[in-house]
Amino acid sequence: MKKPLLDYEVFLMGLKPAIYQSANNVTFQKTVHLYRHYPCVTEGIHLHDEADFFLFFQTEQMKEDFLRKLATVKRLSPEFHELIGVTIGYPPLAAKYFAECRRLKEVEKRMDDYQELFKHKVSFIYSGIRCNGHVNDLVENSVWLWERYYIKDEPFKIGIIEGDVMKHYEVKPYDFDGLERVKQRKLELITKEQTRV
Template sequence: MVKKPLVDYQTFLIGRKPALYGNTGSPTFMKNLHLFEHYPCVTENIDIFDGEDFYLFFQNEELKETFLSKLRDVKPRSPEFHRLLGVTLGYPPLAAQFFAECHRLEEEKHIDEYERLFKQKVFFYYSGIRCNGHVNDLVENSVWLWERYYIEDEPFKVGMIEDNIVRLYEVKPYDFDELERVKQRKLDLITKKETTL
């Protein structure tokens, strides 16, 4: 029988993920909300869009207080907020920085730069962590995730957009040869796209 990959709330509940973020618009999150009610929580100044109530749960009070002290110096919904949120949720720092930079370019309407950066995006799926990062940081982000979230037999997948769909490549932890092949595949796709424009 094939083991189903963990999702974010499962990784949080087993104590591996430092924080969990969700909102009232997510049926899965709301169905499981009762499981998180005894964890420290923040609900103010953490929304990323209007219309829903947002929750940020923490493994312990210390993590919550650390987040709140950093949040005081950050403008809501800003690129820096997105970076802080990513790091708080347990994403690799380079991945959180990449996401924040994409957000900044989009917010400041630097469309050409944003589209160039977006083409270099890869996705990571591992042990309940779902994030994205720059293709050039693929190895470093992967190692960061493996070191923090390694669970035996948990699939590690790298995704990329191919022909307008996300294609997933499974890589065994610390299989650097396969990781390099996946990275080269993404770089080839970028080059191919640039030469056909």
């Protein structure tokens, strides 16, 4: 089975619009020399103070557009996380889902609502993209990823938590029956969990 491409590989191919890296990431330490000629932002993007963060862009214009948007959001706010997600090439619905999870958990401290939203999480691995989304957006997020990052023979995987483990289902691009099977499996697991409570 073919190994999925990593984010930096897809960025260097020119498909991924931007790449977000931390100085303490081992892969980044080994590949940092490959990004030298790409426009980069280092200020106002760090997730914590234990490392330096870098956001590399395909073009100077992409960098300028990002900086303009960054100036309108508070660092580490849900809107900040959504902006980072969209900037590095996540589907907009996936970035919005992640931001909403952050809002409920860390800003509003509504843990019951967060847990309810979190149990609907599905994960996507495709062409250097690794992100999460809501099960109800599974088809839209999948199509969005296929339209932007299609690479022949690149495995497309959807992960769902089953019990205590993450199980990955491989689906061929534009196999809507396959997507529906994974979606129904996730919805069944949610229903089972709710009936146990």
